[in-house]
Amino acid sequence: MSALTGMRLRGFVRTGRAVAPLIAALAALSILYGGGKAEAGEAYGVSALILFPVLAWQTKILLDVEPDVQRRLARVASGAAWREIVSGLLAAAVAGLGTIAVAMVVPWVLQGVEGDLSGVAIGLGAHLLALAPALALGGLACRAVTRTAGNGVAVLVSGSVLAIVLGLQGSPAPWLVPPLMATARFTTSGGSTATGLWLAAQAALWSAVALAAYARLRRDRA
DSSP, X not given: OHHHHHHHHHHXXXXXXXXXXXXXXXXXXXXXXXXXXXXXXXHHHHHHHHHHHHHHHHHHHHHTSSOHHHHHHHHHHHSSHHHHHHHHHHHHHHHHHHHHHHHHHHHHHTTOEEOOHHHHHHHHHHHHHXXXXXXXXXXXXXXXXXXXXXXXXXXXXXXXXXXXXXXXXTOSOGGGSOSHHHHHHHHHHOOOHHHHHHHHHHHHHHHHHHHXXXXXXXXXOO
């Protein structure tokens, strides 16, 4: 499985498909931090929210790199459907961590943040909280699940928009989406450790359900 994960990461990088989401992330971060300095925790909370659709898009691109026939052969060679599915998610997670590392460093290069290590730690937690839901959304939008490019884009865009709209204060169904907006509010206004852990638990539960749905669909749609 590690060999298959490495192969997918190499394919993602060598084909140049890693460039587009990286440019999108850098553009979004440049706009966010171009207006002056902000407290690290607050700025990183907004950054995590903005990068959520980029991370989901990056995941979709990585999972779509392989031709369909090669993906089916990889499943046969791995010996089990779950190995092929998990290897793709692991590759996407590694790529996502790379994007998060860029998001953590760029603000300091642009002199767009200030504060202490506690703010940086909160910001890192906000980005990591967004990663698992982004992997799930990107997986559900990949070609192996949606079959067509149009359906994939529809899933990706709809999921990203709903994550923001249903995450607003006063939303009738905030539980339908990962707590990205709530996390951004948490990093902006501050909150207790218990609140942060509760948000992390919510994100983990939502991601587990969405990833289980992805795994089920992928198992039936090689």
